[in-house]
Amino acid sequence: MKQKLALLLFLATGALLLAGKVLVVKVMRSNLLAKPDFLSGSLTPIQQGAKLELIETQGNWYLVRNATGLKGYIHQTAVAESKTSLSGIIPGKKGASQEELALAAKGFNEGNEKKLRGSKGYNFSDVDWVMDWDITNAALAAFIREGKLK
Amino acid sequence: MKKLLLICLCFFLLSWKPPINLSKLSKAKKALELVSGAAHKISEEEEYYIGRAVAANILSQYPLWKNSEATRYLNLIGKVLALKSARPEIFAGYHFSLLDSDEANAFSAPGGIIFLTRGIVDMTENEDELAAILAHEIQHVAAKDPLKAIKSQRMKALGTFAAGEAIGSSSQVLNIFQDSIMDISGTLLQKGYSRKQEKNADLGAIELLKATGYDTRALLAMLQKVKAVEKKKAKAFSAHPSASKRIAYVEKQLDPGSIKGSSSRLARFKRFVSRHRN
Numbered sequence: 001m002k003q004k005l006a007l008l009l010f011l012a013t014g015a016l017l018l019a020g021k022v023l024v025v026k027v028m029r030s031n032l033l034a035k036p037d038f039l040s041g042s043l044t045p046i047q048q049g050a051k052l053e054l055i056e057t058q059g060n061w062y063l064v065r066n067a068t069g070l071k072g073y074i075h076q077t078a079v080a081e082s083k084t085s086l087s088g089i090i091p092g093k094k095g096a097s098q099e100e101l102a103l104a105a106k107g108f109n110e111g112n113e114k115k116l117r118g119s120k121g122y123n124f125s126d127v128d129w130v131m132d133w134d135i136t137n138a139a140l141a142a143f144i145r146e147g148k149l150k
Numbered sequence: 151m152k153k154l155l156l157i158c159l160c161f162f163l164l165s166w167k168p169p170i171n172l173s174k175l176s177k178a179k180k181a182l183e184l185v186s187g188a189a190h191k192i193s194e195e196e197e198y199y200i201g202r203a204v205a206a207n208i209l210s211q212y213p214l215w216k217n218s219e220a221t222r223y224l225n226l227i228g229k230v231l232a233l234k235s236a237r238p239e240i241f242a243g244y245h246f247s248l249l250d251s252d253e254a255n256a257f258s259a260p261g262g263i264i265f266l267t268r269g270i271v272d273m274t275e276n277e278d279e280l281a282a283i284l285a286h287e288i289q290h291v292a293a294k295d296p297l298k299a300i301k302s303q304r305m306k307a308l309g310t311f312a313a314g315e316a317i318g319s320s321s322q323v324l325n326i327f328q329d330s331i332m333d334i335s336g337t338l339l340q341k342g343y344s345r346k347q348e349k350n351a352d353l354g355a356i357e358l359l360k361a362t363g364y365d366t367r368a369l370l371a372m373l374q375k376v377k378a379v380e381k382k383k384a385k386a387f388s389a390h391p392s393a394s395k396r397i398a399y400v401e402k403q404l405d406p407g408s409i410k411g412s413s414s415r416l417a418r419f420k421r422f423v424s425r426h427r428n
Contacts, residue, residue: 026194026195026241027194027240027242028198028241028242030239038238039233075238075239077236077239078239108192108196108199108203109195109196112199112203112324112327113199113203116203116206116324120210121207122203122207122210123206123209123210124202124206126209126214127202127263129214130209130214130247130263131202131245133225133245133246134243135226135229140226140230140233143230146414147277148412148414149230149362149363150234
């Protein structure tokens with residue numbers, strides 16, 4: 001019994017340490033998912049810069065809570081740990097992560113691409129055609145099923 | 151019991167960090183970078199813009215084959231594989247396209263823009279072989295191999311600009327941007343990756359094929375075809391190490407009981423081929 005209590009205390013301490021960690025979405029767009037699986041349903045789309053409160057880690061996935069209180073899963077490669085406080089998750093309040101994101105984009109950015117557009121040796125209009133391709137999760141799931149893939 | 155409580159207390163104390171002034175820390179870090187000339191660390195967003203520019207450069211040399219159905223099929227295979235990679239989420243997602251060229255080649259730009267020539271697609275006999283080529287290229291993106299082609303002096307210069315907030319000298323930054331693009335394009339189109347990078351991409355591709363349910367022996371089959379072509383055409387896979395060397399280490403990694411391609415995969419590949427070769 002004592003050992004069980006100690007284990008519960010240990011787990012509670014770990015949960016307390018995790019709570020309060022804020023993650024910031026570093027990809028252009030992603031989804032808050034119902035399960036730790038890319039093909040599970042999307043609860044809501046999320047954009048670059050959105051802040052998420054870390055609740056729990058499950059392998060390569062994080063269980064998180066967004067600004068509206070919605071809980072869901074996101075893959076660890078879609079987010080970075082934010083240095084901002086938990087209060088930064090409140091809409092309207094700017095945290096340090098936004099400044100960091102702005103700084104990070106100062107090197108190679110859209111502005112430099114605009115300067116190259118039209119230059120000899122760059123065909124950006126065809127790049128736009130390539131980047132316009134989007135495959136829905138439903139189409140991907142059907143493709144996997146049909147091809148007996150995993 | 152006491153021991154466990156003590157462990158909990160130690161765990162808590164070791165993990166607790168005192169509150170710090172982030173703005174002071176950030177300024178101190180910038181000052182340190184200015185003095186030391188620390189290399190600029192490329193963010194996901196920057197990788198995306200570098201990748202777009204590299205892709206634009208490739209597309210100025212190779213015409214894009216704008217076949218919607220064939221491109222969609224390629225994107226479906228590629229995205230299935232990418233989801234099982236070490237970097238399933240990248241800034242704008244993975245994108246796969248076909249280049250209208252008889253040359254047998256494949257290129258991966260930073261940020262997950264992957265090109266296959268019609269020449270290499272012509273060499274495939276089933277979806278699993280197509281997947282093997284894509285898996286190899288995805289592994290390069292996941293390992294950020296294209297970015298590693300940028301000369302370190304450019305990142306050091308950019309690091310110094312950023313630390314000194316002298317980023318306003320836009321022409322210098324634009325020059326670094328263009329030079330970095332040329333570093334990557336040069337590696338993709340002519341110089342090629344190192345043997346170690348190629349080996350890692352091959353071995354990683356086997357894992358990706360296995361994880362998604364494709365036949366891992368498809369990679370070996372493709373390499374054997376490349377070996378045969380290498381003898382005839384010098385330009386085929388010119389940016390890759392010789393196929394014989396790759397076959398040797400790939401063979402060692404394959405499971406004897408690999409999965410055979412399914413009939414449904416073969417049927418949809420045939421539909422793709424009928425569009426591709428007509």
